[in-house]
Amino acid sequence: MFLAESNGTSEATFTLLGFSDSPELQVPLFLLFLAVYSFSVVGNLGMIIVIRVNPKLHTPMYFFLSHLSFADFCYSTIIAPKMLVNLAVADRTISFSGCMVQFFLFCTFVVTELILFTVMAYDRFVAVCNPLLYTVVMSQKLCALLVLASYAWGVVCSLTLMCSALKLRFRGFNTINHFFCELSSLISLSCSDTSLSQLLLFTVATFNEISTLLVILTSYVFIVVTTLKMRSASGHRKAFSTCASHLTAITIFHGTILFLYCVPNSKNSRHTVKVASVFYTVVIPMLNPLIYSMRNKEVKDTVSKVIKTKLFSH
Numbered sequence: 297m298f299l300a301e302s303n304g305t306s307e308a309t310f311t312l313l314g315f316s317d318s319p320e321l322q323v324p325l326f327l328l329f330l331a332v333y334s335f336s337v338v339g340n341l342g343m344i345i346v347i348r349v350n351p352k353l354h355t356p357m358y359f360f361l362s363h364l365s366f367a368d369f370c371y372s373t374i375i376a377p378k379m380l381v382n383l384a385v386a387d388r389t390i391s392f393s394g395c396m397v398q399f400f401l402f403c404t405f406v407v408t409e410l411i412l413f414t415v416m417a418y419d420r421f422v423a424v425c426n427p428l429l430y431t432v433v434m435s436q437k438l439c440a441l442l443v444l445a446s447y448a449w450g451v452v453c454s455l456t457l458m459c460s461a462l463k464l465r466f467r468g469f470n471t472i473n474h475f476f477c478e479l480s481s482l483i484s485l486s487c488s489d490t491s492l493s494q495l496l497l498f499t500v501a502t503f504n505e506i507s508t509l510l511v512i513l514t515s516y517v518f519i520v521v522t523t524l525k526m527r528s529a530s531g532h533r534k535a536f537s538t539c540a541s542h543l544t545a546i547t548i549f550h551g552t553i554l555f556l557y558c559v560p561n562s563k564n565s566r567h568t569v570k571v572a573s574v575f576y577t578v579v580i581p582m583l584n585p586l587i588y589s590m591r592n593k594e595v596k597d598t599v600s601k602v603i604k605t606k607l608f609s610h
Contacts (some may be wrong), residue, residue, distance in 0.1 A: 311390070357455060404454040456496065
């Protein structure tokens with residue numbers, strides 16, 4: 297039985313529809329996505345380098361931020377190059393194994409980013425509410441364990457969903473109405489019972505969203521209460537400056553994920569889903585380095601110093 301199901305799936309052909317339903321937009325979209333992806337790569341790798349070369353940035357917050365940039369770089373790189381190729385060529389086919397690999401890697405880094413945002417919220421909570429104990433609480437060992445746990449949970453969630461997808465059967469020619477192997481789009485094409493896969497996808501997405509949002513909201517409730525107790529205006533400004541970038545980033549990221557995965561599919565048209573997916577797979581990885589660097593003097597100074605060093609060296 298399993299062999300028959302495996303043979304049926306291996307013979308199936310998958311094509312990523314992408315944005316081919318709008319041929320007049322192929323060239324403008326290719327140029328737009330290429331520019332956005334290029335900025336994303338430069339921004340995220342640049343952020344990692346800046347944090348590494350400036351000793352002043354060797355703190356828990358920037359340690360987490362460097363891994364956030366790495367996750368952004370990875371999951372945008374898993375999606376964007378294939379999307380650009382599909383905008384440029386007529387053949388948009390992808391094998392089932394290729395689809396599974398893309399989904400596994402993408403899901404791993406998206407879930408990792410979700411957990412990293414939560415870890416960063418806890419870091420801000422300790423920094424604002426317990427500043428005198430900050431260096432003791434946020435030790436190097438704890439920071440390393442939190443980052444390792446983020447990647448490990450990403451792998452666990454991805455393996456769980458991928459194993460359920462591997463049990464699905466597909467036959468003949470299948471058109472995925474998306475620009476990457478997004479699981480809900482893949483599930484809708486299966487000719488076997490998909491109830492378990494749908495339930496797992498909804499459960500994993502909802503659990504991760506609710507649990508991480510609860511930790512983030514609880515952290516920020518304590519941060520707001522602590523900030524309101526501060527008597528000095530400079531204390532208020534410092535607390536706001538510390539948290540503003542993080543709040544902006546998590547609002548954009550979590551808002552998009554909630555819109556896509558934690559409401560019934562019938563609520564959103566496939567076109568709306570694709571546009572929202574572009575936002576969190578390509579645009580958000582570009583925005584995060586901008587959000588975290590625009591309000592940060594030390595990051596700006598390091599970037600300026602590196603640029604001047606390179607210019608004068610030539």
